[in-house]
Amino acid sequence: MEQVTTDGVAERGLASSDWAGGTLPYHIGHKKLGMWLFILSDSLTFGALLVGYSYVRVASQNWPTPFPFSPSIVFSTVMTLCLLSSSLTMVMAVAASKKRDLAAARKWLFGTMLGGGAFIVLHLIEWNHLIGEGLRPFLLPEEWAQKWPGASPLFGSTFFAITGLHMFHVFSGLIYLGVIAMRIKKVTDEDVEISGLYWHFVDLVWMFVFPLIYLLSVDYKP
Amino acid sequence: MSETASEHEHVGSTSLFVWVWIALIALTFFEVFLAYMDIKKEIMLVVLMGGSIIKAALIMAYFMHLKFERLTLVLTLVPAMVICLSLLMIFFPDSIRAHDLRMLLK
Numbered sequence: 001m002e003q004v005t006t007d008g009v010a011e012r013g014l015a016s017s018d019w020a021g022g023t024l025p026y027h028i029g030h031k032k033l034g035m036w037l038f039i040l041s042d043s044l045t046f047g048a049l050l051v052g053y054s055y056v057r058v059a060s061q062n063w064p065t066p067f068p069f070s071p072s073i074v075f076s077t078v079m080t081l082c083l084l085s086s087s088l089t090m091v092m093a094v095a096a097s098k099k100r101d102l103a104a105a106r107k108w109l110f111g112t113m114l115g116g117g118a119f120i121v122l123h124l125i126e127w128n129h130l131i132g133e134g135l136r137p138f139l140l141p142e143e144w145a146q147k148w149p150g151a152s153p154l155f156g157s158t159f160f161a162i163t164g165l166h167m168f169h170v171f172s173g174l175i176y177l178g179v180i181a182m183r184i185k186k187v188t189d190e191d192v193e194i195s196g197l198y199w200h201f202v203d204l205v206w207m208f209v210f211p212l213i214y215l216l217s218v219d220y221k222p
Numbered sequence: 223m224s225e226t227a228s229e230h231e232h233v234g235s236t237s238l239f240v241w242v243w244i245a246l247i248a249l250t251f252f253e254v255f256l257a258y259m260d261i262k263k264e265i266m267l268v269v270l271m272g273g274s275i276i277k278a279a280l281i282m283a284y285f286m287h288l289k290f291e292r293l294t295l296v297l298t299l300v301p302a303m304v305i306c307l308s309l310l311m312i313f314f315p316d317s318i319r320a321h322d323l324r325m326l327l328k
Contacts, residue, residue: 018294026295036295040303047307051314059320061328073254080250087285088243095236150328193287200285207277210250211270215257222260 035194039201042169046205049165050212053158060152064144065217071129076214079122080206083170086115087203090196097192102184105192109181112199116174123167127160135159159213166209169202233290242284249273 018025026033057063067073093108134141137157145151180187180195253273256266283289288296 026298027292028295033295036299040299043303044306044310047310051310055314055317058314058317059324061321061324069258073257077250077254081247084243084246084250087281088239091234091239091285092236197286200281203285204278204281207274207281208271211253211257211274215253215270216263216267218257220258 029190032190032194032197035197039197042201043205046162046165046208049158049162050208053162053212056152056154056158060154061150062148062152063217064140064148064151064155066144066219067214067217068219072126073214073218075122075126076210079119080210082115082119082122083203083206086112086119087200089115090199094189094193094196097184097189100189106181106184109177109184109192113174113177113181116170116177116199116202119170120167120174123163127163130159137161162209162213166202166205169205173199173202233287234284239284242280246277246280249277 017023024030028036067076089108089111093105093112096102096104096108133143135144135156137160138153140148140151140153140155144155176195176198180192184192253270256269256273259266282300288299
């Protein structure tokens, strides 16, 4: 199945010749390994931000739970579905690219970009709604300050920093996928797969941002 | 050295990926449903994070193809990621002390 070594060693487990030079020990190209290492480092960036957010939240005397079912939770759930669906279309793009069906790969890449674009549009509407209510990076709306006395003003800074950095990653991903789609005839199937790794990572990060930022702050009293 | 990952066999059928996607959607709806349940915040946090870790594992294993890569790559990436992320949590208990201190001074 895997025939990577130059001396004909082909096995899935560890082979001593893998580490003797003249071969790719991980059986992946250097570009793909580079993307994996970037993902590793970026996961620490988001991990640090989410731990910092959790620290501030637990240490606070009070923390606002301002998100109503509609529009906030409905929007963020639809945004999650957009990202998950775009990950599926990305998988299809990679599969089509492996088969060298470039027209289909480009179509699936555009589908992925559509999901990412919908995510950004919905998120900006949500941001606009919160800014309209008076939320700022270091200031809570007057109504919130009365509803949750002693609430930390850092709600806004953590919210905008984490969701903003994530949105920037989605935006960067859209440009990345756009370049890959436009150059689909010139890039290799490994390049498409690498862009997919980035896109799935953006999706993966949201799987932690969504419950920590939104679901643990729903405005609901049973 | 001339042969690289481009010669990797593409593993995983379309139906497998669709099933993973369905599982991810189902877990998402479960999490939203849980957010409106009358349960303690600590329990909710543990269950929500458990769900998120399962979702992350599914995405990494199937969508990012890690399940189909060499074990050496998995062993290089995953333990480093898990250990570093766990080490970030090392100062977290201090937040409880800070909270208790705030409540005392209130």
